[in-house]
Amino acid sequence: MRITCPNCGQRDLREFTYMGHAVALNRPAADADLAQWDDYLHNRDNPAGPTDELWYHGAGCTAWLKVRRDTVTHVISDAWLVMPPSKGVK
Amino acid sequence: MTDQAMTLPETSPAAGLLPQSMGRMTLTEWAQMPITWVGLLSTDVAAASADLQAQIGAALPAPGQSLPCTGGHILWAGMGQALVMGTALSSVAGASVVDQSDAWCALRLSGPDAPAIMARLCPLDLGFDQFEEGAVARSLIGHMNGIIWRDGADSLTVMVYRSFAQTLVHELTHAMRAYAARLALA
Amino acid sequence: MMRIRDIGPAVSFTWDGKRLQGQVGDTLASALLANGQRVVARSFKYHRPRGIFTVGSAEPNALVTIGSGAAQDPNIRATVQEIYPGLEARSQNRWPSLGFDILAINDLASPFLSAGFYYKTFMWPRSFWEKLYEPFIRRAAGIGALSGQHNADHYEKAFAFCDLLVIGSGPAGLAAALEGARAGARVILAEDDARMGGRLICDNALLNDAAAGDWVDAALAELAAAPNVTLMPRTAVTGAYDGGTFGAIERVGLHLPHQPELPRETFWRISARRAILATGAIERPIAFANNDRPGVMMASALRSYLHRYGVAAGQQVVIFTNNDDAYASARDLEGAGVQVTLVDARADAVAPAGFAGRFIAGAQVCDTRGRMGLRAVQLRHGDGRTEWTRADCLGLSGGWNPSLHLACHMNGKPQWDEGLSAFLPVPGMVPGLDYAGAANGQYDTAACLAAGQTRARAALGDLGLSLPAAADLPKTPQAAARPMLPLWQVPGKSRAWLDFQNDVTTKDVALAARENYTSVEHMKRYTTQGMAPDQGKNSNVNALAVLADVTGRSIAQTGITTYRPPFVPVSLAALGAGAQGAGFAPQRFTTSDAASRAMGAPMIEAGLWYRPSYFPQAGETHWRQSCDREVGYVRNAVGIADVSTLGKIDIQGPDAGAFLDFVYTNMFSTLPVGRVRYGLMLREDGHVMDDGTTARLGPDHYLMTTTTAAAAQVMKHLDFVRQAHCAQMQVAFTSVTEEWAQFAIAGPKARGLLQQLTGQALDGADWPFMACGPIALGDVQGRLFRISFSGEMGFELAVPARFGAALFDRLCDMARDLGGGPYGMEALNVLRIEKGFITHAEIHGRVTGFDIGMQGMLSRKKDFIGKAAASRPGLLEDGRELLVGLRATNGSLIAGARLFTQGSDAVRTADQGYITSVAYSPTLDASIGLGFLRNGRARMGEVIRVKDHLRGVDILAEVCNPVFFDPEGGRARD
Numbered sequence A: 001m002r003i004t005c006p007n008c009g010q011r012d013l014r015e016f017t018y019m020g021h022a023v024a025l026n027r028p029a030a031d032a033d034l035a036q037w038d039d040y041l042h043n044r045d046n047p048a049g050p051t052d053e054l055w056y057h058g059a060g061c062t063a064w065l066k067v068r069r070d071t072v073t074h075v076i077s078d079a080w081l082v083m084p085p086s087k088g089v090k
Numbered sequence B: 001m002t003d004q005a006m007t008l009p010e011t012s013p014a015a016g017l018l019p020q021s022m023g024r025m026t027l028t029e030w031a032q033m034p035i036t037w038v039g040l041l042s043t044d045v046a047a048a049s050a051d052l053q054a055q056i057g058a059a060l061p062a063p064g065q066s067l068p069c070t071g072g073h074i075l076w077a078g079m080g081q082a083l084v085m086g087t088a089l090s091s092v093a094g095a096s097v098v099d100q101s102d103a104w105c106a107l108r109l110s111g112p113d114a115p116a117i118m119a120r121l122c123p124l125d126l127g128f129d130q131f132e133e134g135a136v137a138r139s140l141i142g143h144m145n146g147i148i149w150r151d152g153a154d155s156l157t158v159m160v161y162r163s164f165a166q167t168l169v170h171e172l173t174h175a176m177r178a179y180a181a182r183l184a185l186a
Numbered sequence C: 001m002m003r004i005r006d007i008g009p010a011v012s013f014t015w016d017g018k019r020l021q022g023q024v025g026d027t028l029a030s031a032l033l034a035n036g037q038r039v040v041a042r043s044f045k046y047h048r049p050r051g052i053f054t055v056g057s058a059e060p061n062a063l064v065t066i067g068s069g070a071a072q073d074p075n076i077r078a079t080v081q082e083i084y085p086g087l088e089a090r091s092q093n094r095w096p097s098l099g100f101d102i103l104a105i106n107d108l109a110s111p112f113l114s115a116g117f118y119y120k121t122f123m124w125p126r127s128f129w130e131k132l133y134e135p136f137i138r139r140a141a142g143i144g145a146l147s148g149q150h151n152a153d154h155y156e157k158a159f160a161f162c163d164l165l166v167i168g169s170g171p172a173g174l175a176a177a178l179e180g181a182r183a184g185a186r187v188i189l190a191e192d193d194a195r196m197g198g199r200l201i202c203d204n205a206l207l208n209d210a211a212a213g214d215w216v217d218a219a220l221a222e223l224a225a226a227p228n229v230t231l232m233p234r235t236a237v238t239g240a241y242d243g244g245t246f247g248a249i250e251r252v253g254l255h256l257p258h259q260p261e262l263p264r265e266t267f268w269r270i271s272a273r274r275a276i277l278a279t280g281a282i283e284r285p286i287a288f289a290n291n292d293r294p295g296v297m298m299a300s301a302l303r304s305y306l307h308r309y310g311v312a313a314g315q316q317v318v319i320f321t322n323n324d325d326a327y328a329s330a331r332d333l334e335g336a337g338v339q340v341t342l343v344d345a346r347a348d349a350v351a352p353a354g355f356a357g358r359f360i361a362g363a364q365v366c367d368t369r370g371r372m373g374l375r376a377v378q379l380r381h382g383d384g385r386t387e388w389t390r391a392d393c394l395g396l397s398g399g400w401n402p403s404l405h406l407a408c409h410m411n412g413k414p415q416w417d418e419g420l421s422a423f424l425p426v427p428g429m430v431p432g433l434d435y436a437g438a439a440n441g442q443y444d445t446a447a448c449l450a451a452g453q454t455r456a457r458a459a460l461g462d463l464g465l466s467l468p469a470a471a472d473l474p475k476t477p478q479a480a481a482r483p484m485l486p487l488w489q490v491p492g493k494s495r496a497w498l499d500f501q502n503d504v505t506t507k508d509v510a511l512a513a514r515e516n517y518t519s520v521e522h523m524k525r526y527t528t529q530g531m532a533p534d535q536g537k538n539s540n541v542n543a544l545a546v547l548a549d550v551t552g553r554s555i556a557q558t559g560i561t562t563y564r565p566p567f568v569p570v571s572l573a574a575l576g577a578g579a580q581g582a583g584f585a586p587q588r589f590t591t592s593d594a595a596s597r598a599m600g601a602p603m604i605e606a607g608l609w610y611r612p613s614y615f616p617q618a619g620e621t622h623w624r625q626s627c628d629r630e631v632g633y634v635r636n637a638v639g640i641a642d643v644s645t646l647g648k649i650d651i652q653g654p655d656a657g658a659f660l661d662f663v664y665t666n667m668f669s670t671l672p673v674g675r676v677r678y679g680l681m682l683r684e685d686g687h688v689m690d691d692g693t694t695a696r697l698g699p700d701h702y703l704m705t706t707t708t709a710a711a712a713q714v715m716k717h718l719d720f721v722r723q724a725h726c727a728q729m730q731v732a733f734t735s736v737t738e739e740w741a742q743f744a745i746a747g748p749k750a751r752g753l754l755q756q757l758t759g760q761a762l763d764g765a766d767w768p769f770m771a772c773g774p775i776a777l778g779d780v781q782g783r784l785f786r787i788s789f790s791g792e793m794g795f796e797l798a799v800p801a802r803f804g805a806a807l808f809d810r811l812c813d814m815a816r817d818l819g820g821g822p823y824g825m826e827a828l829n830v831l832r833i834e835k836g837f838i839t840h841a842e843i844h845g846r847v848t849g850f851d852i853g854m855q856g857m858l859s860r861k862k863d864f865i866g867k868a869a870a871s872r873p874g875l876l877e878d879g880r881e882l883l884v885g886l887r888a889t890n891g892s893l894i895a896g897a898r899l900f901t902q903g904s905d906a907v908r909t910a911d912q913g914y915i916t917s918v919a920y921s922p923t924l925d926a927s928i929g930l931g932f933l934r935n936g937r938a939r940m941g942e943v944i945r946v947k948d949h950l951r952g953v954d955i956l957a958e959v960c961n962p963v964f965f966d967p968e969g970g971r972a973r974d
Helices: A034-042 B046-056 B114-119 B162-185 C028-034 C102-108 C127-140 C171-182 C212-225 C299-309 C327-335 C445-462 C506-514 C520-527 C540-550 C593-598 C623-636 C656-663 C708-725 C750-758 C801-817 C825-834
Strands: A002-005 A009-012 A017-021 A050-056 A064-070 A076-081 B020-022 B025-029 B035-040 B066-069 B072-078 B081-085 B095-099 B104-110 B136-141 B144-152 B155-161 C010-015 C018-023 C063-066 C073-077 C087-090 C156-167 C187-190 C229-232 C235-241 C245-251 C265-277 C281-283 C296-298 C316-321 C339-344 C358-361 C364-369 C376-380 C386-390 C393-397 C400-402 C415-417 C422-424 C433-435 C497-499 C603-606 C609-612 C639-642 C647-652 C675-682 C688-698 C701-706 C732-735 C740-746 C772-777 C780-785 C794-800 C881-888 C898-901 C913-921 C926-934 C943-948 C953-960
Touching: A002 A064, A002 A076, A050 C708, A064 C708, B020 B162, B025 B162, B035 B046, B035 C732, B046 B081, B046 B095, B072 B136, B072 B144, B095 C647, B095 C732, B104 B114, B104 B162, B114 B155, B114 B162, B114 C156, B144 B162, B155 B162, C010 C028, C018 C028, C028 C299, C156 C171, C156 C445, C171 C187, C171 C212, C171 C229, C171 C265, C171 C445, C187 C235, C187 C265, C212 C229, C235 C265, C265 C445, C281 C299, C296 C299, C299 C316, C299 C327, C299 C393, C316 C327, C316 C364, C327 C339, C400 C422, C433 C445, C497 C506, C497 C540, C506 C520, C506 C540, C520 C540, C593 C603, C593 C609, C593 C801, C623 C639, C623 C825, C623 C913, C639 C801, C647 C656, C647 C708, C656 C701, C656 C708, C688 C708, C688 C772, C688 C780, C701 C708, C708 C732, C740 C750, C740 C801, C750 C772, C750 C794, C750 C801, C794 C801, C825 C913, C825 C926, C881 C913, C881 C943, C898 C913
Parallel strands: C010 C087, C156 C187, C156 C265, C187 C229, C265 C433, C296 C393, C316 C339, C316 C393, C339 C358
Antiparallel strands: A002 A009, A017 A050, A050 A064, A064 A076, B020 B025, B025 B104, B035 B081, B035 B095, B066 B072, B072 B081, B104 B155, B136 B144, B144 B155, C010 C018, C063 C073, C063 C087, C235 C245, C245 C265, C281 C400, C364 C376, C376 C386, C415 C422, C603 C609, C639 C740, C647 C701, C647 C732, C675 C688, C688 C701, C740 C794, C772 C780, C780 C794, C881 C926, C881 C953, C898 C943, C913 C926, C943 C953
């Protein structure tokens, strides 16, 4: 499997580590009720098809990426930086 | 009794291990030089780029690039990061500046077989027709995170953290030896 | 069998200890045939004598052991092993010898050893299994054997990249590679064989009215000269994976006498933007009674041995075929002076022009004789009449199976083509992989050449390359082939073999069906057909055809099992290249490592780092003596320890304080400049991730420390928090673990040592407990932190790493002058346990701040990672296991022991907790430890039971304050 990192280009999977579903980006407010936090921490959809997940390019540029992957075909169709890219650098 | 006139001898990361030559290839250690890590504080690069231009004659490189600058070169080194090789900086506008002169083991692999040697260790396409002069990449060397920089027509500089020096020398010389043996067959 | 044409200079090798002559260019198989060796192996289950069956990679019978000593290599196909001077080869699976093998008695017991016998035997009595049956089966099972010794040979793994990977170098592959070369694409042409050319160098074929080899040579010369082409002979592509990745195993040194520095094999990961499967087809046999005798071979192999190796595999050859392709073998052998009988199962067959041997149409071979080598075959004519005819070699051809395994590796199923009587690959099974030639059911040379060219041009066009005019393809003679007659098995009473390697016969498949294992997946596992090292290359299609027949289904309905990588056996040495022993992981060494080892310190692993365990002195015979002494250094004088391995993260920016407030449970934006504070870091689920101290070096400048083994994990976490949750903050951080060599200087005399070293007073007013700041050692700019992990007056001194080795030596000398010296991890651990300081032994991933008594550090005023989840009632309830100290009353504590109320049974349901860290404390002369005990904070003074069921420890201990020594903490402060 290869992931196209927006900074580094297409890279071998061994440069990345996986965290989990991209819902981890949507952190509830500190005072949100515990049911919301339970969902955020523990409950996930499990589609047979495209899903958005988080990968860390730890052996590369150290960017966190949101990656769209098809759980049936393993095809990776897209990858975005979690943090908006630097302005002014190509 | 105070010891104010004390001097502490220095040890380089790969002390005693290099240089080594095998086949058409040579592996040497860079002489110690100032290395400054520059990290953008935000996604706005303008202030940092302008200040670097003023201080060392080069702006922040784009991902995968290096630029010549005062004292040596400035290398892209990751998300919003650069390494200034050869000059110590104390501050850069809009950026964090950290001395990393002692953090790195920087080795130069010279000779026409450099891409073939690295093919044993690195999952990148480092062929000289693909990885141009001045190109920089962060990737794996064996199981070590590192920086690969094409710093010459037929040389690659490989940088890992200092404590990995022995492992890096071992991996590179092992690959050099095996490749030289393969070439000797032809 | 004999050599009828020399192919190269003579080469000596040994076979079962006997010295034989081969020629340069021989495989072991061709050399054995040239030397008249008919029996080369004993079959897996029945130990039947077997001979060489094929000429290439799919060989099922001739598995041999190459070499001796540590690097002895079992189960090597003799048809792939090239001979070299001094090659040592031995037959396998026979005792005492190939000629007389005692386990051939299995053949007589065959009615009891049919498919699934092991589900029905060796069951009773139960006690016999472990003592008798299993050891016997284990000794009898398997074919070849490893030496069992460490193999010091070199193997390699490597990466390669290309635009076009061409798999196979027959006519289709060469045509494809030439297109890629001329288009300027980066081409890799991989060929399993040592020589490129495929069937063109094995058949007596003509291209452009000249020997096909001429065109092959010219094509290879052009490819070798092209700088954008990499030729990889002796390289078998083993697997197709996601994203255009292919695995391949290259035999680098296996065809040469041993050279110490040359890798024996290289395992490649090839990243190809497009690929062409030009792997050809594998001829399939026909099943009939006793079709497995030495001398029974594949018809196409007979002509390969003749043309490529100059060896005639027999003098009286019968060819049994259902198709036209085998006619070439008949003609070519006859042309070499061999007596040939050509038997065609098709009733309407006609003898080939110019064939002078005996030709029989509409007949079948139905039995053979000759246990140690074929002597005769039995023919059944169309009218039912049978006859025996003398033969020393029988060439079979039941048709051809496209070699499409790689195309199926991503779970695609091939499609049965009724007209061709073969499975064909389906487009798109592996994205980016196209098919050309016999691998795609195109069996004539002209079609192969054209397809290789067309499919390559299509792939290159897909990549956006502009293509020059297509190459001129050589002319091939036209031959009209008549349809084949599907023929899978010939009726007969005796066993008819399908899978030669696992000894599976047509009776086994029929038995499986009778016992209701009618699915092809069940038949495979029940009979073990297709599960041997050859993965059923010669038997899969035949076996499922027999199954289809027996279950009244079509072949298409019966289906085929799944092909998985690797296509050929791959040695674990190649897959694990570079990873044996210390090579398994990178090694990280501190600047004091060499000095520590020179002092005789045994080193322990902490993550990838090596740290000294203790520093033995003359006269000490047990590690406890050293450890106790070193603890004494720190409590009474001054000790030196290298603490460089702890993660150090430099964090700067206007929002650095706010960022730390978010990742730690307690406040850091309020930390004064020049001070250090202990911090607790949680995971988002409220459990402790790490702890450490963070120093404030300037208004916008902090330095965080992490546990040695958690440094990478914490960095990854900080990167996530910054990028996902704090993208608007102005902050940047980087690791400086390696920039600084850092040493703990701990003990009542620590300040004195540092005064001497730095020339500074370092008094309590300027340097209070938990102060930090820059400090000069001569010209060297260092940093000093007044922190203590030992509970004594202590400092940590950091210098740029280039000075680390020299500073460590200097510090140890100065400490010795003060009655102290270096201390290692054992002593460090005793000291911190005496003070109740926790490590990841306690914060092991399942404890919360509340559990370790640090609930007061969870700020109520701000949000932080883990805050909400940590407030879950279940993490705060009564009955949780809480951190306590333990002091043994009648023995020694052991980490991992479970805790029970005194007097209760030591059973799981009464479990009250466990011990995480233990030490003998010379300071207190007691066995002490830390652990977690239900409601522990309310049970101070209680004597509880400590039991380790595994190691037989059962003692009592008193529950106490985890800070055993100096609970007020005065010794570390002024």
